[in-house]
Amino acid sequence: MAQKLSDSRTDFPILDQEVNDERLVYLDNAATAQKPNQVVDALVHFYQHDNANVHRGVHTLAERATEAYENARHKVQHFIHAQKPTEIVFTKGATDGLNLVASTYGEANVQAGDEIVISIMEHHSNLIPWQQLAIKKHATLKYIELTADGELDMVDAVAKITDKTKIVAVAHASNVMGTVTPVKQLAKLAHEHGAIFVGDGAQSVPHMPVDVTDLDVDFYAFSGHKMMGPTGIGVLYGKEDLLQAMPPYQYGGEMIGFVHRDDSTWAELPWKFEAGTQNIAGAIGLGAAVDYLTNIGMDQVQAHEQKLVDYLLPKMESMPGVTVYGPQDPAKHTGVIAFNLDNLHPHDVATALDMEGVAVRAGHHCAQPLMDYLGLVATARASLYLYNTQADADKLLTALQETKEFFNHGTVKAE
Template sequence: MDNNTNNYLADFPALDQQVNDERLAYLDNAATVQRPRQVIKALTDFYEQDNANVHRGVHTLAERATKDYEEARKKVQQFINAQSSDEIIFTKGCTDGLNLVASTYGEQNIQSGDEIVISIMEHHSNLIPWQQLAKRKNAILKYIELTPDGELDLTDAKNKITDKTKIVAVTHASNVLGTVTPLKELAAIAHQHGAIIVGDGAQAVPHMAIDVTDLDVDFYAFSGHKMMSPMGIGVLYGKASLLREMPPYQFGGEMINDVHRDQSTWADIPFKFEAGTQNIAGAVGLGAAIDYLNNIGMDNVQKKEQELVDYVLPQLIAIPDVQVYGPQSPAKHTGVIAFNINGLHPHDVATALDMDGVAVRAGHHCAQPLMEDLGVTATARASFYFYNTKNDADQLIKAIKETKEFFNIGTI
């Protein structure tokens, strides 16, 4: 598999560089991934040849831009197996999509005393919108806890989701613990109680095959930049029956049907949720990223990342004075690995690793309630993508050992 990865590496110009006179090992993929030349070219071609606004013009460039934009929507639909392209709304990103649901469906359907259920491992993007909705509506926000090894506690979920629950919002894959949640089972539980379920797919869609129809989620949001598209583009999937009943999120051009002095009517879905000029080039780039991933095959993407986790996680766990969070079994772990070195602040760890050319993230990873649950303020986090290699993993392990030695932490 590494031979294939070497072929992919040629497509990613940002990976072919040195940092601090060391070979770059880019392991910050949970924050954002690098872009292949094919996506960069699609973006350049759009601006050089097809740059125009969509849906409004009848001239050639406008028609080409509209065609590219709507073809990207269809690619997204097929990529996640939605029933219709009408169920695909382009957003600024995953955060924007989750806020859209909270500010429309949530405002419309949550009443005083209703329950909203999320998990303790949520990214702030899938926590604060529901927290604030609960405050506005005098609703009750409940948290599903974790098992001792960092997986979502399905038994606790069954206890927390009741007939009073109206919304369940859960990450599909944790951006800290590397845990994949049983989203399909959670959807079934939510629906048994008459609730809808919202999936945060930011850390799932780039890494595994997603079928929203099979999952039976009501809404599912994700970002493009974590799957090689330009920044500033994302997707919200929603079941058409729900989207049609929801009020618009923003008002202005493009999302209207008729406007008069004292009243307006809205366009059909998905357009009533896409006010103003959208990130057209971003959508085109997202379509190109999907083409690239389809060419590899999502099963191959997941297989490659699993091989890397199988290789690096046991080595990391075996280093004395290194604490790894989340499942300790590679089979239960995505390419996101959070860790700490005893006695060192994660920011110092990340700075030291950077001196060895290894790019990782340090901080609370927009998951402060989870950090509190883990009993830490922050962690370092290495995160892998399909273009990473065992050389990157070796460089990470070597840099951690050298960091421990430099700071005289325990034994190597």
């Protein structure tokens, strides 16, 4: 049964609390999302009723655990419109998935003189694996730059992606700029030059409909915890023929076919890439998060966040002394809003907002090359999710105003 988004708030008891004697307004969703009761209940149910190791056991609990684990894989498959469950590899998170691709596909296919193309706004997790691979292989790492508006510069992308390019890796949605990149176009461009395309979906899958088949991406990695699943579980989507040809990522239990004294064979996909006992409860919790999002509908989630951005962004932009980064047009901006207050370090801003109950992130957001590119040391960042309301946006605006006044006047009167 479809769930109404407006009713969702009660599914998140964590939001119903005061911090520093103020109503909590949680706006750090790009870092991690809160978990609805349905996800927590799924974890508890698994540990209280079905817990066993998967795949190997013959007994009933092992069968139940295996079924629940593989069922979660099917849920994820349908959620991102992959063609086969074998194309869904469970990982620790987006970082783990991207490292998997770099150290297996990348290791096998990138040679000296080849090029790897990423963008300047990548999170470190979609940057360092490629940077280190390029160093190791004597390949060249190239960066696609941004337009003045903070969007990916597609003219530059066309120039940077060449016949020497082996891998193009770009985030589908930026964790700082609040922009969405034209992944379908980038994948096509990569393919025209014989390269593969790797998408970082950490900031997109939780917030918008994603269809990996339509996008025609070769690999696509994302994290469970940013889409209300547990921490420590993530997904790597990979096209079957590519996954098939790749060497394993790690060796050990669960990933083998036969092991002999001098050689071994590997398990079928996707288990070839799932060495050791996996995060079984995490996968089941992620399945519950997928159910939750599916019940609401990703179109609804996206529309709700867009409505909040339409309301909040222009008000922040018109506030004197506030700089908002990325596109100024709300229609081009996701619910990730990086900003600074004039003459104030974002850490001071984040501490002040916390005193008002408003949780935001401050720092370089694991994107130091982007900070250098923007000429910044750090920013504050407010990021929205489906349970945020217009009242939350208003609280942020009021708190920003009071923060400005506090630092302008040096102090506030004790209440």
